[in-house]
Each structure stands twice: as C-alpha cells, then as structure tokens.
Amino acid sequence: MTDEQLQRCAAKRMRSACARMVHAHSPESIKASVNAGCQQIEHGVFANDEVLKLMADKHIYFDPKRRRRAAELSANKAHYLGIGNYNEEGFAFMEKGLALNATMIKKAVATPGLMMVMGTRRRGRRARP
Numbered sequence: 001m002t003d004e005q006l007q008r009c010a011a012k013r014m015r016s017a018c019a020r021m022v023h024a025h026s027p028e029s030i031k032a033s034v035n036a037g038c039q040q041i042e043h044g045v046f047a048n049d050e051v052l053k054l055m056a057d058k059h060i061y062f063d064p065k066r067r068r069r070a071a072e073l074s075a076n077k078a079h080y081l082g083i084g085n086y087n088e089e090g091f092a093f094m095e096k097g098l099a100l101n102a103t104m105i106k107k108a109v110a111t112p113g114l115m116m117v118m119g120t121r122r123r124g125r126r127a128r129p
Helices: 003-015 027-036 049-057 068-075 088-109
Strands: 021-024 040-043 061-063
Touching (some): 003 027, 021 027, 027 040, 027 049, 049 088, 068 088
Parallel strands (some): 021 040, 040 061
8 A cells, every 4th residue: 555545544444433453564564554543563574673663652552463373384394294385495484484573573572662462363263272
C-alpha cells in the first residue's frame, strides 16, 4: 500500500472505533503504519532500532510472533525433508528467519517503553500442550 492508502484505511478504522492491527515486516512498512495511526504491529522481523523506538514513543503495541511453526519444522527436519517442497534450501531459509526473528526480539525487549504482546498464529484452535 502507499502511505496515502494506509492513512485512509487507518482513518476509516478510527471512525468505526475498531482496533487497527497491521502485519508489517520492513522498517519502512512499520514506520508508515505507525504514522498512519495503526495501534498494533505484528511480525516486524526486520524492525530496526529507529522503528522500535518510534513504536515505544507512540505507545504502539508490538507482537513479534514467535515463529513457533518454523521452529517445530526445523527441529523435526529429518521427518519433513523430501515431503512436498520441504528441501534443504527451504530449511536453510527457515533457519535464517528464526535467527533474524530471535535477534529482533532481543532488540525489542531492550527498547525502553516498548509495549509487547506475544501472540501465536493459532487462530480459532485450542492451544496444544
């Protein structure tokens, strides 16, 4: 979305009193979403110090999503390797993503005043033990 489209969307949500949660990964998309008036950012795997501070300063909730499914797949690589598109290249990409996410979460936790929530992607299902 362009900044203008994002701002119009956020303004429409604001008028209807609905929460405005955005899935954003890049620093640019996070910054645009925060400046448009969104109330919560999810994912943010490429969030940098600047946008983490911006979210803290504007009292925006941040849910980095723990990437639980990728971690489960990686831990059970031997079982999944060769099924469908689960190949060495895909697992290498997932493991790189897990490392990026872990680094970002450490930066987020160290950001003074950043309001964090930890959600999962398990929508409408009972959590497994």
